[in-house]
Structure formats: structure tokens, C-alpha cells
Amino acid sequence: MIELSVQATLKGRQGAFSLDISFRSSASRLVLFGPSGSGKTLTLQMIAGLIHPQKGRILLDDTVFFDSSRGIDMPTRKRKVGYVFQDYALFPHMTVRQNLAFALHQQEKHAPLMGAFRAVAPAPLTPEQQESVRRMLELLEITHLADRRPSQISGGQKQRVALARALLISPRVLLLDEPFAALDPLLRIRMRKEVSRILNECGVPLVMITHDPEDVDAFADDLAVYANGKILAMEEDFRGRTLFAQDSLSYLTDILNRGGHADRPHGFDDV
């Protein structure tokens, strides 16, 4: 269950962008749909704690991530959210295996001084940790890439690595930012199926943001439609319906009328 109600105003290079949204969803797959610049990525970064709203509340299951009225703001590293960035954000100086190992090392519990030492010089992986890396590589079908660097693998492969890395921390929720936008159309169809399969196997709830109606059809149990920093519509039990159907078309027209790119404030490349 995710509950979110936030207000934030962000100043860009030119003008300000304000976000005022609130939704609640207990579905295992929530899709935030809307044009670029409507505030979807902002929402996702707020759930992860990378951006702080001025006012509001963010709850995941029983955990309060953020509550301005009670002065709660849990740091990102304690939230345990699996965030897959649009550009994957793999560590370029590490191999695929080291990328995954880094995620596992951060889950270790150390005494304060030892923690500082281990941050500089991580210990080798324990046999159990090696086993979970092996299983994750297998689940994502990237075992053969384990010793390559991110610069040596393709976009689709990078996405698998980013997913594997995010899943290794046993996240409370998986946050996917436009996961298929950068892939070519054929690979996109394949990765949608793959991600569905992996989600089913791991049983991790998903919050995905997209501007592609086909992603909505493939993933949305619940659907939140964004435009200009507001939620235009919240649809529960969307599964099995489609944005392309007659009754859904009104959304698309509405969104186009209410503005997307045209009304987007200048200076916001990624909100």
C-alpha cells in the first residue's frame, strides 16, 4: 500500500514548477502515466527521498517515509526502495558483478567504526552473498556479462543489470522510471514480458512511470494520470482495460488539451 500526498514548488532556471498531488493505492502494480514534464519523475524521486517536498506525507505500508507535520524525513539509504533510473545509472568503473556486489555490501550491518572502514575497503562477498549474486544474474539472464563493464554492454542489458542491482537489496517497492523508453521497439516488447516475469517471481510491488500507453496496458493494476503537476484521474483496477479503448480516449484528449510539452516550464529537463 502506498499513500502519498505532497505539495512542492521547485524553482528552475526559468520560472517555477509546482506539484500538488495525492493518491493512495494498494495495488501491486501502480502506473503513473502522463506527458513528459508533468511531475512523474519528481513523484518517484520523492518516494525515494532524493527530493524533499515542502509539505505532505509519504507512506509505504506501515512505514512513514515523510511527514512534514511530524518532522519525519527518512534518509534515502534507509528507505529500501529499488530505483531503476531512466539512464540506468550503473557504476561505470565497476563490472556487472561489482555493481551487484556493491548493492549487497550496503545491506551489511557494521559497528560504526567498522562501517567507516568497510566503506573504504569492502570485505569479499560471503558464500551466501555470492549465491544471491549468482541467482540474480541467472534470474535476469546476464550471467555471461558478469565480468563486463557497463560501457561494454547494450542498453537492454544495462537495464537488466540495473534491475538486478535494485532487486538485490530486497526492496520494499520497485520504482521504474520510463523503463522502456530508451529501447528499440522490438526489445521493448520483450523487456515488458521479462519485467513482468521477474516481478511475478520476486513478488515486489511496482511503481512505474511512463508516457507510453502500451506500458499502461501491460502493467497498470492502478493508474494515475498526470498533467502539469496534478493528477487528472486515478483509476483503480485498470487491469484488463486499455487506454486505447473508446472510453479511455477521453483521457488522452483531455491530457493533450490540458497541456504537456507546450505548457512545460522552461528549465525543467527531467521532472
Place this chain on the structure above:
Amino acid sequence: MEFSLFGQQFSLFPIYLSLKVAGLSTLASLVLGTLVARMLARRRSVCAAVMDSLCTLPMVLPPTVLGYYLILLLGQRGVFGPVLTELGFQFMFSWQGAVVAATVVVFPLIYKSAKTALEQVDANVEKAARTLGASEISIFFSISLPLAARGILSGAMLAFARGMGEFGATLMLAGNIPGKTQTLALAIYDAFQAGNDALAACLVILTSCICAAILVTADYLLGGSR
């Protein structure tokens, strides 16, 4: 220790002292400059801007001005003079003073390149590490520092070369005592002033060779992993 080149007899001490001063001041600035750069990188506040100017100032100020400030701070009658004497530190007319002077002079070179290098690290990569549960110290040592290492080290290389040539601030604080605080640059000036042109020329050639060798080596080492 005596050395002979082109029939000139001269002491090797200035060379040894210059290498020691340049090396130690580069090391000190490497640690300090990188830490300060980490604190000020990606900050856009007024306070950060003022700090940034202060850290860059030694690059713009004449070394004699820096030397003067250092005497005001560290001299026997300086602000920290009594405390330092109590602790057994003696920076006036000592090789330690030369290291302090050179550290201040080369600090901006490392600070500037470290700040640029740290700011060029992809912010999303650091954010990703944060979502994976990494602490700030872990992110700095495992992600930011390795990714910025090349930029920071090229700054250190420049700093070392600059430290080898440091003259003004060192002269003000540590003086020009042969066999104690006389570095290469000071020895050349001394020889030239004394009309010993042949010795000056020898030292100049030697300095040029050492500096060129250091730059070539550093460039080779830095380029090695490209």
C-alpha cells in the same frame, strides 16, 4: 653531499629539499583540497561561493602576500605563534615552514581540479548508490572518488610542478638558509645574484630536466589506464 656537473661542484641539498617540499605539500593539499572540494561541490549558496573564492585566492595573490599572511598567522608573534611554540612547532626559518608555504600556494590547483572532477561525476550514479543503502562516506570512497580520480591526480601533478618552483612565499616564511631552507629556486637566485652564472646555469638545466621528467612520468602514469 656534493655533485659535479659541467665541472661545477655544488651541493645536492637544494634538489633534495625541493623534492621533499613539493612532495609533502602536494600530499597535504591532495587530502585537504579533495575534502574541501567534496564539501563545496554542487553547493549553490552564498556561503559556498565565499568559501570557494577564499580557497581560490592563493592562486591570484602574489606569493609574497601569502608569505606575509603566513607570518602574521604562524610567526613567533603571530596569532597562533605562542600555541605553536608551546606544541613544539617552528615554522619560521625551517623546512616545515617551506612545506606550509608551498601547501598554501598549491592548494587552489588541487582544490579547483578536484571540485570540477567531482561535479562531473554523474549525479544519478551517486543517487543510485544512495537508494541502494550506501552511506555518504561509502559513496565518496567507492563511487565519487574513483570516478574523479583522473581529474584530481592531474591537479596534483600540476601542484607538484608548481611546488618545485615555489619561491616567494617560501622565502618570506622559511627564508633562504643554505643547507637548511634553501630550495632549488632559491639556490638559483642566490647563485645568479652572487655572479656565479655557471652554477646558476647548471642548476637551471638540472631543474628543467627534473621537472620535465616528472611531467612526462605523471602523464604516462595517468594515461596508462585510459
